[in-house]
Each structure stands twice: as structure tokens, then as C-alpha cells.
Amino acid sequence: MQQIYDDIRGDFRYDNELNGCLNCGICTATCPAAHFYDYSPREIVQLLWTENVEQIYDAMQEKIWACAQCMTCAARCPFKNSPGGLVAIMREVAIKHEMQSAKDVLRPFGRVMLKLITTGNQLSPDMIQPDHFPDWGPNIQKVEGDLTVLRKAIPVKTLQTVETAWEVSLKTSVEMYTIWEMTGVLKSLELMDENLFDVIDDFIDEKREEYDEWLEEQEDDD
Ligand code: SF4
Ligand code: SF4
Structure with missing residues (x-):
């Protein structure tokens, strides 16, 4: 579990995609996936920002696969975060670790x-x-x-x-x-x-x- 988090954190894009989080929820309000699924980009960003390793792992079982990668969130975030970009990193790490959730989705x-x-x-x-x-x-x-x-x-x-x-x-x-x-x-x-x-x-x-x-x-x- 820790290795999975370390791989996400160590991705070369990570520091560019996450700059802090106000917890304002603008990303979730504009996210199309959040309207249809039990999914919130704000929640994903908060988990990463607070380094909640256990719940990051839980989110990788299902939630991260709901994102449509439309990047509306990245255009709206006042902190210039890219929740969609962070989800892309998490998905790639899920594949690298051969997680069952990735196999089922793909x-x-x-x-x-x-x-x-x-x-x-x-x-x-x-x-x-x-x-x-x-x-x-x-x-x-x-x-x-x-x-x-x-x-x-x-x-x-x-x-x-x-x-x-x-x-x-x-x-x-x-x-x-x-x-x-x-x-x-x-x-x-x-x-x-x-x-x-x-x-x-x-x-x-x-x-x-x-x-x-x-x-x-x-x-x-x-
Ligand atoms: S990229 Fe993903 S998280 Fe961001 S708005 Fe689109 S569906 Fe939502
Ligand atoms: S990621 Fe950006 S838009 Fe979303 S809750 Fe945090 S600060 Fe607000």
C-alpha cells in the first residue's frame, strides 16, 4: 500500500498537478462524473494532499475509474490543481501494480x-x-x-x-x-x-x- 502511494507521489507530474487544496469543491461542482457516480475530485485531491495512504488505496479500487478525463476540473481549480491529471497518475500506478480494479475496468x-x-x-x-x-x-x-x-x-x-x-x-x-x-x-x-x-x-x-x-x-x- 505504501509503495503504491510512493509511486503516485514519485511521478514526475505530481508536483505540477497538486499545489494545495482549499477544499472549496469547485472541481466537484463542475465534474460530469460526480453527477452520475459516487465520485468526487475534491475528495481525491484531499486524500492525496493529506497523504491518507489507506483511503487512497480504497479510492483506487473503484472511484478513480469513474473520471472521464475531460479536465474541466483543471481549468476551474483556483489552486491550479489537476484532479483529472492526478487520477491519470493513480490509474497508471494501479496498472503498474496489476491491481484487480484496473484489470476489471480495462x-x-x-x-x-x-x-x-x-x-x-x-x-x-x-x-x-x-x-x-x-x-x-x-x-x-x-x-x-x-x-x-x-x-x-x-x-x-x-x-x-x-x-x-x-x-x-x-x-x-x-x-x-x-x-x-x-x-x-x-x-x-x-x-x-x-x-x-x-x-x-x-x-x-x-x-x-x-x-x-x-x-x-x-x-x-x-
Ligand atoms: S477530469 Fe475527471 S475529475 Fe476532472 S472534471 Fe473531468 S471527470 Fe471530473
Ligand atoms: S482541487 Fe481545487 S477546486 Fe477542487 S476542492 Fe481543491 S482547491 Fe477546490
Whole structure:
């Protein structure tokens, strides 16, 4: 528990995000998450400011996952605190310590992560199927039809895709893998879901090999 607090406190952003707290509640009054959940940014800031290690740990079980990361609080706080920024640090530390709350919250995003890493897109036109959107009512009929033809009508060539929202080149994909690797995204994924990480890791290796082969071919052509 103490190590978790020390990791939060030791984050390089911490001193910038927390400068004191008047306990005025402006952050909570403007926080959209506080309107819908048992969550208060004022409470989170107070726990950190008073170094209440036990209750910080309790808040990391559930409350911190309610924040929408909209940063309205940061724009309003008279002390220039960023409760949302502090929550981001707490979440990253929860992942680092493989807390069950982090695994439970992030599990449903596994499919999105897989789609994003393997295609460079989170969503794609072919995901919009009438059966999946009953709440759209009759409006869903507007997207029915031959998707390939509809997408071909878009003037921008990189958007004439069906299985991805837009075309992502192999070079861009490989660059994204490097960014995710160097910023710790892939490491976090490994801590949260080892099976998903293995699938994605194999995929990345294949794509990197494909890219190296493409580069060699270019050199041969020159
Ligand atoms: S960033 Fe989080 S804590 Fe801040 S206002 Fe948005 S939802 Fe609330
Ligand atoms: S974090 Fe800022 S806005 Fe929120 S209670 Fe403290 S001083 Fe007020």
C-alpha cells in the first residue's frame, strides 16, 4: 500500500498537478462524473494532499475509474490543481501494480485495443450493422446498402475503406508500434492481459518483418 502511494507521489507530474487544496469543491461542482457516480475530485485531491495512504488505496479500487478525463476540473481549480491529471497518475500506478480494479475496468476494452493495434483504427464502417444499433430506430436504414460503393463515393482516397475507418500505411503502423513500446503502452497491456499481449506481440513482429522486407525490396530496386 505504501509503495503504491510512493509511486503516485514519485511521478514526475505530481508536483505540477497538486499545489494545495482549499477544499472549496469547485472541481466537484463542475465534474460530469460526480453527477452520475459516487465520485468526487475534491475528495481525491484531499486524500492525496493529506497523504491518507489507506483511503487512497480504497479510492483506487473503484472511484478513480469513474473520471472521464475531460479536465474541466483543471481549468476551474483556483489552486491550479489537476484532479483529472492526478487520477491519470493513480490509474497508471494501479496498472503498474496489476491491481484487480484496473484489470476489471480495462478488460472490456481488449477488443478495441486489438482492433486499434492491428488496423490503426478503433472503429470501421463494416462494424455499423443494423442489427447492432436498434436504438438508432429507422435512421439505421441510411447506412444500409453496399458499403464498398458508398465508401468509394468519398473523394479522399484513404477513406475509401470498409474494414478500417481509413487506410494506415505499413510505415505508419510500424512507427506506432515503436511509440507504444517506448511510452510503456505495450508493457501496461502485458501487465493487464497477458494473452491479449501475446497475440498483439506476434502480430507486431510479423508486421515489422513485413516492413523490413519491403525496405530491402526498395533498396534492391534502387
Ligand atoms: S477530469 Fe475527471 S475529475 Fe476532472 S472534471 Fe473531468 S471527470 Fe471530473
Ligand atoms: S482541487 Fe481545487 S477546486 Fe477542487 S476542492 Fe481543491 S482547491 Fe477546490
